[in-house]
Amino acid sequence: MLVGGGGQPARAVGAGAAGGRPLIITEDPLLLDDLLRLCAAAGAEPHVRHAVPGQSGTGGVGGAEEVRGGVGWESAPLVLVGDDAARRVRGAPRRDGVFLVGRELDDPLVWQRAVEIGAEEVLRLPDAESRLVDRIADVVEGAGKPALAVGVIGGSGGAGASTLACALAIRAARAGERTILIDGDPLGGGMDVLLGGEGAEGLRWPDFAGSRGRVGAGALEESLPELHALRVLSWDRGERVVVPPAAMRSVLAAARRRGGVVVVDLPRRVDEAVAEVLAQLDLVLMVVPGELRSVAAAGRVAAGVRMVARDVRVVVRGRCPGGLDAETVAGLLGVPLAGELPVELGLPGRVAEGEPPGAQRRGALARFCDGFWQRALGAAPGVPA
Numbered sequence: 496m497l498v499g500g501g502g503q504p505a506r507a508v509g510a511g512a513a514g515g516r517p518l519i520i521t522e523d524p525l526l527l528d529d530l531l532r533l534c535a536a537a538g539a540e541p542h543v544r545h546a547v548p549g550q551s552g553t554g555g556v557g558g559a560e561e562v563r564g565g566v567g568w569e570s571a572p573l574v575l576v577g578d579d580a581a582r583r584v585r586g587a588p589r590r591d592g593v594f595l596v597g598r599e600l601d602d603p604l605v606w607q608r609a610v611e612i613g614a615e616e617v618l619r620l621p622d623a624e625s626r627l628v629d630r631i632a633d634v635v636e637g638a639g640k641p642a643l644a645v646g647v648i649g650g651s652g653g654a655g656a657s658t659l660a661c662a663l664a665i666r667a668a669r670a671g672e673r674t675i676l677i678d679g680d681p682l683g684g685g686m687d688v689l690l691g692g693e694g695a696e697g698l699r700w701p702d703f704a705g706s707r708g709r710v711g712a713g714a715l716e717e718s719l720p721e722l723h724a725l726r727v728l729s730w731d732r733g734e735r736v737v738v739p740p741a742a743m744r745s746v747l748a749a750a751r752r753r754g755g756v757v758v759v760d761l762p763r764r765v766d767e768a769v770a771e772v773l774a775q776l777d778l779v780l781m782v783v784p785g786e787l788r789s790v791a792a793a794g795r796v797a798a799g800v801r802m803v804a805r806d807v808r809v810v811v812r813g814r815c816p817g818g819l820d821a822e823t824v825a826g827l828l829g830v831p832l833a834g835e836l837p838v839e840l841g842l843p844g845r846v847a848e849g850e851p852p853g854a855q856r857r858g859a860l861a862r863f864c865d866g867f868w869q870r871a872l873g874a875a876p877g878v879p880a
Contacts, residue, residue, distance in 0.1 A: 515539065515572060515634055515635045515636075516539060516540055516541055516542055516571070516572070517534065517539055517541045517542070517571060517572065517573035517574065517575060517631055517634055518541065518542045518543075518544060518567070518568070518571035518573070518574045518575070519531075519534075519541050519542070519543045519544065519575045519577075520544045520545075520574065520575070520576045520577060520580045520584060521545070521575075521576070521577025521579055521580050521596075522545050522577070522579055522580060523577050523578075523579045525598065526577045526578075526579070526596065526597065526598060526620075527543065527577075529598070529620050529621075530575055530577075530596065531543075533624060533627050533628050533631060534631055536628050536709075537628045537629075537631035537632035537635055537709070538632060538635050538711055538714075539631050539632070539634065539635045541575075542571065568584070568587050568588070568590070569588060569590060571592075572592060572634045573592045573594070573630065573631065573634045574590075574592060574593045574594070575594050575596050575627075576593060576594065576595050576596065576612060576614065577596060577597060578595060578596065578597030578599075578600060578602075578605060578608070579597075581595055581605075581608040581609070581611070581612055582608065584612050585611045585612060587612060587613075589613040590613065591615065592615065592634075593612060593613055593614045593615060594614055594615060594616050594617075594618055594627070594630070595608065595609045595612065595614040595616070595617045595618070596617075596618045596619075596620065596623075596627070597617075597618075597619060597620070598619070598620050598621075599619075600617060600619040605617060625709075628709055629709060632709055632711065633752075636711065636712050636713055636752060636753065640754050641751040641752060641754065642673070642675070642750065642751040642752075642753070642754050642755045642756055642757045643755075643756050643757070643777055643778075643871060643872065644747070644750075644751055644756075644757040644758075644759065644775060644776045644777050644778075645663065645756070645757070645758050645759070645776065645777065645778050645779075645780065645871070646679075646758075646759040646760075646761045646772065646773065646776040646778070646779040646780070646804070647659050647660035647663065647758065647759070647760055647761060647779075647780050647782065648761040648762075648763060648779060648780070648781050648782070648796065648800060649763055649781075649782050649796075650781045650782060650783035650784075650789060650790070650792060650793025650796050650797070650809070650828075651783065651784065651788070651789040651792035651793055651796075652763075652792075653784075654782040654783060654784055654789065654793075654812060655782050655784075655812050655836075656760060656761070656781075656782045657680070657683055657684075657686065657689060657760050658689075658842075658846075658852045658860070659780065659782055659810065659812075659836065659852075659860070659864075660676065660686070660758050660759070660760035661676065661686060661689050661690065661760075661851055661852045661853065662851075662852040662853025662860045662861065662863075662864050663758045663853070663864050663867065663868075664676035664725050664727075664756070664758040664853075665723055665725070665851055665852065665853035665854060665861075665864075666853050666861055666864035666865050666868060667725070667755075667756040667758070667864075667868055668723060668724040668725040669724065670865070670868060672755045672756045672868075672872070673753060673754060673755025673756070674724070674725040674726070674755055674756045674757075674758070675716065675719070675725065675726045675727075675728065675750045675755070675756075675757045675758075676690075676725055676726070676727045676728070676757075676758050676759075676760070677727075677728045677746075677747065677750060677757065677758070677759045677760070678700070678727070678728060678729040678730055678760050679743075679759045679760055679761045679762060679769065679772055680760055680761065680762040681700070681730050681735075681736040681737070681738075681762070682736065682762065683730075683760065683762070685729045685730050685732075686727055686729045686760055687699075687720060687722065687727050687729040688729075689846070689851065689852070690722045690723060690727060690851045691722070691849040691850075691851060692720055692722040692727065693732075695720035695721070695722055695727075696720060697718060697719045697720030697721070697727075698718045698719060698728075699728070699729055699730055699731040700728065700729070700730050700731070700735070700738050701730075701731055701733060701735045701738075702718075703728075703738065703742050703745075703746050704735065704737075704738050704739065704742055705742070706741070706742040706745050706746060709745065709748075709749070710745045710746055710748070710749035711749065712749045712750070712752035712753045713753070715746065715749045715750060716750075716753065722851075723851055723854075728746070728750070737768070738768055739768065740767045740768045740770070740771045741771075743768045743769075743771045743772055744771040744772075744775070747759070747771070747772055747775050748775065751775065756868075756872075759772055759776065761773075761779070763796055764799075765799040765800060765802070765803065770803045773800060773803040773804045774803055774804075776804060776805075777805070777806065778806045778807075778808065778871070779800055779804045779806065779807045779808070780808055780809075780810050780833055781793060781796065781797060781800065781807060781808070781809050781810065781828075781830065782809075782810045782812055782836070783809055783810070783811055783812065783824055783828070784811075784812050784813060784818075785811050785812070785813060785818040785819045785820065785821065785824055786818045786819065787818075787819065790819065790824055790827050790828065793809070793828055794827070794828055797809075797828055797829075797830055801830075807830055807831075808830060808831045808832065808833035809824060809825050809828055809830045809831070809832055809833060810833050810834055810835070810836050811824045811825070811832070811834075811835045811836065812835075812836045812838070813836070813837060813838040821834075821835040833867070834863060834866070834867065836859070836860070836863050837859040837863075838859070839855075839858050839859040839860050842858070842860065
């Protein structure tokens with residue numbers, strides 16, 4: 496679903512997909528209703544097995560027996576066992592992805608039953624509903640390694656952060672990476688405009704302002720405008736300039752869930768919503784022109800960003816006549832140097848004519864971005880060389 500955990504569903508994602516349907520084993524009608532509701536919130540259509548009293552061992556639920564639809568204990572991607580049915584599946588083969596679920600789990604023997612069936616966790620409803628929805632949705636969406644998430648922020652006004660963010664996304668997409676570009680700055684004019692796609696069909700930030708709980712990764716990606724082989728989440732031309740922190744957190748988490756690359760263009764202020772974004776980023780690139788006034792401004796920006804972000808590095812853009820070199824800028828800021836970005840002649844004119852930044856393969860901006868991705872994607876997330 497596009498919005499789970501209390502929001503209005505936009506559409507189901509992956510329901511009924513091969514290999515994406517969890518197995519529920521319980522005879523408790525109230526617990527079954529809860530589990531069916533949580534599966535629906537995660538966009539999953541489960542198989543249901545009513546355990547039969549007296550069944551156990553390899554001849555029962557835990558054996559090679561297949562339930563309707565061809566999914567059984569061993570073939571289901573996720574198995575949710577009601578506490579009422581735990582004793583009857585003790586003979587099941589050990590496997591990953593088994594959860595013991597109940598509404599009243601104060602019985603101290605519940606942990607013994609969990610060990611007997613090889614459960615990964617014991618989940619008590621309603622406390623663990625959010626956790627369970629996440630696990631079910633991971634199965635539906637085939638969650639794997641999360642995307643490398645890179646934020647770009649200007650150390651001073653007019654530093655060129657949006658231009659770099661756009662170019663990074665363009666180069667990643669042209670290198671074959673699944674790429675989502677997120678416009679985190681409501682006052683920046685719109686990344687869709689920079690990409691020449693302000694009229695493209697798709698959802699914008701205001702459409703997600705009411706999102707609560709988990710946002711479906713597949714539905715998010717399919718709902719966004721596709722421009723230059725990447726997906727873009729930008730702002731519309733309306734009056735809304737604020738997205739609640741919870742919506743920011745949910746949307747960025749969904750964008751990361753399918754892997755690839757996520758690039759976020761960040762505003763220079765660090766409010767609660769921006770802090771939610773910074774906490775999920777692997778790396779923040781701060782763009783700073785090589786002159787003293789810009790470095791002074793960047794010092795204040797860096798102080799705020801470093802309170803939340805795990806890894807902040809500086810990109811020094813150009814060198815003014817008599818200005819500071821890249822190593823000096825990084826030293827003054829006390830931030831590691833990510834690289835020096837030369838000024839690309841003719842870029843503003845080409846952008847004004849509709850060519851997105853980074854489109855010129857031999858341009859200085861594209862070369863910088865290609866080199867960055869070669870290093871970043873070859874290293875552990877958050878530790879680009």
